[in-house]
Amino acid sequence: MAYEVTNVDKGVPIKSWTLGVPFEDQARQQLRNIASLPFIHKWVAAMPDVHLGKGATIGSVIPTLGAVIPAAVGVDIGCGMMAVKTDLTARDLPDNLAPMRSAIEAAVPHGRSATRSKRDKGAWGELPDTVANAWNRELAERFNRLTDKHGVLKNTNNVNHLGTLGTGNHFIEVCLDENQAVWIMLHSGSRGVGNRIGSHFIELAKKDMQRWFINLPDKDLAYLAEGSDNFNDYIEAVGWAQDYARINRQLMMEKTLAAVAGVLGRPVLGQLQAVNCHHNYVSREHHYGEDVLLTRKGAVSAKEGELGIIPGSMGARSFIVRGLGNAESFCTCSHGAGRVMSRTEAKKRVSVAEHAEATRDVECRKDAAVVDETPSAYKNIESVMAAQDDLVEVIHTLKQVVCVKG
Ligand SMILES: Nc1nc2c(ncn2[C@@H]2O[C@H](COP(=O)(O)O)[C@@H](O)[C@H]2O)c(=O)[nH]1
Ligand SMILES: [Mn+2]
Ligand SMILES: [Mn+2]
DSSP: OOSEEEOOSSSSOEEEOOTTSOOOHHHHHHHHHHHTSTTBOSOEEEEEEEEOOSSSOEEEEEEESSEEOHHHHOSSTTOEEEEEEEEEEGGGSOSOOHHHHHHHHHHSOOSOTTTTTTTOOOSTTSOOHHHHHHIIIIIHHHHHHHHHHOGGGTTOSHHHHTTOOOSTTOEEEEEEOTTOEEEEEEEEOOHHHHHHHHHHHHHHHHHHHHHTTOOOSSGGGOOEETTSHHHHHHHHHHHHHHHHHHHHHHHHHHHHHHHHHHHHTSOOOOOSEEEEEESEEEEEEEETTEEEEEEEESEEEOOTTOEEEEOOOTTSEEEEEEEOOOGGGTSEEESSSOBSSOHHHHHHHOOHHHHHHHTTTSBSOOSGGGGGGSGGGBOOHHHHHHTTTTTEEEEEEEEEEEEEEO
């Protein structure tokens, strides 16, 4: 048995794939809070990258019946990863990768829009046909329906933000796999509009709890009950934001491939193998005899044969994995290494020189502003992978040579 079972006395059990990896007491308590809710189906699963989150634990899988917890899905709805294998190999890359990093940074708006208002215009209006068609036909109409009922969602930056990376932990990388093939991998979500949707429904859920005099172990576990208007609207909104996030990643991938092609002066084919997976989301799935709402908060679907992406850190290896369909994890794996240190702690404990040393073989930022993202702020990805070898098998191992941080 590759997992530990705890919380057998109260609520549902917690099954944790955390053998050999750090697992903080605060995260364990947060999981117990979730497990005490009356609408959890079977158990809560914790992945090896588990760590404290807001309301619900990052790296957790929460199957619910008749309710959904908006804060468990989080505010970066649909955050996830996309990776494509290109037709390039290491030999096609120049020795000096600085111009490639600059070209990607110029092609994909990143960082805070407030300080980069001129650049952070998004890619709206110049969408590739496939993406533009998906938006025109579906997303606009669905979004208008949402704003008709929830006016607060109207003035979001969704137009400007489509095709932009975001801040901090979001990144774009050029990587080499075990055969020296070049991959492009990126991490981003639903940007400002997803944040507005998430925050709005978290507040509505809290109001519902007050109205119904429901006491919770943590107010961020406020839920929406199936059948209510808010529940129906949330399901519609969260699905919309998940689709937006997926298209956002596709768009940035196309921009990045074009930027790399521009630097190399040759076309780059990025369709050899492609994976685009959410790691903060909710979906309707069937597990242990019930149709549940399955919330993966910092976790990736790993149904049998399904491909996923598990990134390490800006100085460590990342993995393209194939799901083994382990039912006890609700067919899930980790979404990364997971933080082992808060951002504040990382900034206190790690110097810029240490960060530069930890990323010496990567063309990336080495300044004080990215030290909170330094490799030692994350768990050891090799131990995290070992702890979930019954959930996924590794099909490609990637190591970045360029990393653009948000
Ligand atoms: N390959 C890289 N992996 C990274 C980088 N920064 C963070 N990470 C990993 O991604 C997950 C994403 O977690 P999230 O909760 O922020 O969505 C994180 O756990 C790390 O393992 C990077 O620059 N490159
Ligand atoms: Mn995100
Ligand atoms: Mn993420």
